[in-house]
Amino acid sequence: MTRGRITVEPDDGLTTRGRRNRPLLIVNTGEGKGKTSAAMGMAMRAWAQGWAVGIYQFVKSASWRTGEYVALTRLGELDGDVTFERMGTGCTWMRSAHGGEVSAEEAAVAAWAHVRQGLAEERHRLWVLDEFTYPMAWGWVQTDEVVEALRSRPGTQHVVITGRRCPQPILDLADLVTEMTKVTHPFDKGQKGQAGIEW
Amino acid sequence: MTRGRITVEPDDGLTTRGRRNRPLLIVNTGEGKGKTSAAMGMAMRAWAQGWAVGIYQFVKSASWRTGEYVALTRLGELDGDVTFERMGTGCTWMRSAHGGEVSAEEAAVAAWAHVRQGLAEERHRLWVLDEFTYPMAWGWVQTDEVVEALRSRPGTQHVVITGRRCPQPILDLADLVTEMTKVTHPFDKGQKGQAGIEW
Numbered sequence: 110m111t112r113g114r115i116t117v118e119p120d121d122g123l124t125t126r127g128r129r130n131r132p133l134l135i136v137n138t139g140e141g142k143g144k145t146s147a148a149m150g151m152a153m154r155a156w157a158q159g160w161a162v163g164i165y166q167f168v169k170s171a172s173w174r175t176g177e178y179v180a181l182t183r184l185g186e187l188d189g190d191v192t193f194e195r196m197g198t199g200c201t202w203m204r205s206a207h208g209g210e211v212s213a214e215e216a217a218v219a220a221w222a223h224v225r226q227g228l229a230e231e232r233h234r235l236w237v238l239d240e241f242t243y244p245m246a247w248g249w250v251q252t253d254e255v256v257e258a259l260r261s262r263p264g265t266q267h268v269v270i271t272g273r274r275c276p277q278p279i280l281d282l283a284d285l286v287t288e289m290t291k292v293t294h295p296f297d298k299g300q301k302g303q304a305g306i307e308w
Numbered sequence: 309m310t311r312g313r314i315t316v317e318p319d320d321g322l323t324t325r326g327r328r329n330r331p332l333l334i335v336n337t338g339e340g341k342g343k344t345s346a347a348m349g350m351a352m353r354a355w356a357q358g359w360a361v362g363i364y365q366f367v368k369s370a371s372w373r374t375g376e377y378v379a380l381t382r383l384g385e386l387d388g389d390v391t392f393e394r395m396g397t398g399c400t401w402m403r404s405a406h407g408g409e410v411s412a413e414e415a416a417v418a419a420w421a422h423v424r425q426g427l428a429e430e431r432h433r434l435w436v437l438d439e440f441t442y443p444m445a446w447g448w449v450q451t452d453e454v455v456e457a458l459r460s461r462p463g464t465q466h467v468v469i470t471g472r473r474c475p476q477p478i479l480d481l482a483d484l485v486t487e488m489t490k491v492t493h494p495f496d497k498g499q500k501g502q503a504g505i506e507w
Contacts, residue, residue, distance in 0.1 A: 133505065141486040143336060143346035146353070150345030151505060153352065154375030158504035176353030183386065184379055235504065267505060286492040287340040292485035305357035305434065306332065306350060306466060 133284045134259055135269045138242065141289035144271040148237045149177040151269055152191075155235035156181070161190040163233035165224055167217055168240040170197040175308040192233065196220035217244035221255070231264045242272030245279070252276040332483045333458055334468045337441065340488030343470040347436045348376040350468060351390075354434035355380070360389040362432035364423055366416055367439040369396040374507040391432065395419035416443035420454070430463045441471030444478070451475040 135151075137144040155162045164181065178193055185191025197216055211219070224238065244250040256278050259268060270279060280286055302308070334350075336343040354361045363380060377392055384390025396415055410418070423437065443449040455477050458467060469478060479485055501507070 130502075133502075135505075137342060139489070141488075142484065143342055143349075143486050143488065146349030147342035147346035147488075148349070149352060150342075150348035150376060153348060153379040154345070154507060155504045157375030157378040160504055176356030177349060179356040180352040180379075180383055183383065187382065187386070280491070283492055285341065286490075287342050288489040288491050289340075289342065289346075290338070290487040290489055292479070292487050293482055303329075303332075305354045305359055306334075308353060 130265050131284075132262065132265045133267045134279075134282055135267065135285045135287075136275050136280060136283045137269065137271045137287050137289060138273060138275040138280075139288035139290050140273060141291040143289045144273075145177070145239055147287075147289075148239060148269045148271050149181065152177075152181055152235060152237050153184070155267075156184050156189055156191060159189060160234035161192075161232070162235045162237075163192040163227065164194070164237040164239065165220060165241075166195045166197070166239040167220055167244055168197055169195045173308070176305065177308075190233075194220075194223075196223075214244075214247075214249045217249045220244075221250045225254075225258045228258055228262045228266060228268075231262075231266060234266060236266060236268045238268065238270045240272045241270050242275040242279075245276050246272075246274040252278050255279065256282055329464050330483075331461065331464045332466045333478075333481055334466065334484045334486075335474055335479060335482045336468065336470045336486050336488060337472060337474040337479075338487035338489050339472060340490040342488045343472075344376070344438055346486070346488075347438060347468045347470050348380065351376075351380055351434060351436055352383070354466075355383050355388055355390060358388060359433035360391075360431070361434045361436075362391040362426065363393070363436040363438065364419060364440075365394045365396070365438040366419055366443055367396055368394045372507070375504065376507075389432075393419075393422075395422070413443075413446075413448045416448045419443075420449045424453075424457045427457055427461045427465060427467075430461075430465060433465060435465060435467045437467065437469045439471045440469050441474040441478070444475050445471075445473040451477050454478065455481055 137147050152162050152164055169175070173195070178195070181191050182193050185193070197213070221244065224236070227233065228236070245252045245255060259282060336346050351361050351363055368374070372394070377394070380390050381392050384392070396412070420443065423435070426432065427435070444451045444454060458481060
């Protein structure tokens with residue numbers, strides 16, 4: 110990465126500082142690798158800035174102890190404000206809120222309600238909604254509702270959404286969309302994922 | 309990310325475990341964002357596995373205090389083994405080795421010699437060679453020499469190379485190449501990079 114250079118001088122009446130502080134919606138999508146790990150790298154940067162960081166994983170289970178979970182919760186314990194919730198069906202608070210087992214769809218709906226309320230309350234400065242495209246793509250969470258909640262979010266809350274099959278209205282709203290494209294992949298050679306690399 | 313599924317059963321006589329432990333060469337390239345941040349996310353995962361992690365930035369200056377530098381060196385101080393070197397012209401040990409100012413080309417050549425020796429000595433289990441494509445693309449570091457050093461590296465050393473314009477012989481050698489493609493970028497709207505997001 111090189112420091113940003115402006116390619117077009119904007120005519121929006123904002124100062125550079127005002128523009129810098131504009132809340133961003135960032136989407137990492139596509140069939141390739143790196144969508145989640147790039148979002149986690151951004152969470153690390155945000156932590157280093159002293160920002161309140163919230164990471165919400167919509168598909169991963171709480172029983173799956175990933176490297177990013179270990180590292181980012183450790184950083185948060187050290188210093189600062191890191192919330193890291195894995196909101197799949199194994200999520201403990203969700204189970205107790207529902208009085209027992211929840212389906213994947215119920216978990217996603219409850220997770221989104223939780224995030225939407227947090228956005229309204231300006232809970233974090235950087236949000237990572239990991240694999241949030243799937244509950245939208247599957248019709249479990251209404252995309253229009255997400256667009257509305259993102260559009261009306263108060264303050265300077267940056268939001269990063271990751272996952273394949275991102276609905277078009279989210280792409281249209283985004284300030285930055287990066288598509289990760291697979292060029293060569295070791296799984297094609299029959300290699301399984303490795304701890305330390307893939308999680 | 310979802311846990312890997314094998315799409316082809318390999319006929320290489322290796323056990324699954326042997327295949328899992330095969331050293332990987334990973335390239336994050338393309339015009340889009342996320343090349344460095346995805347590599348830093350992987351460094352975080354490797355740290356969480358207790359691996360020796362080495363991050364070498366070929367273009368960034370030591371005077372530039374990025375979020376990933378702060379977070380990963382902090383994790384390394386806590387526990388484990390993290391080396392994070394910014395090997396641009398501002399690099400202190402390089403200046404003293406050269407008895408004064410070094411050019412960008414001299415810095416890149418010295419940095420590569422340092423990395424090559426470390427690979428031969430199995431210094432780390434995960435290497436991030438950030439923006440290493442540029443010294444190769446500019447002809448400062450010979451691509452053939454890099455291919456040879458990578459091909460003959462001993463043990464299980466995973467290497468991640470980031471940057472645009474990756475030379476074809478490196479892509480050919482890689483086990484995993486991801487191209488980050490810019491779809492929408494706020495710089496196009498005249499927005500400058502933000503701390504916490506871009507560094």
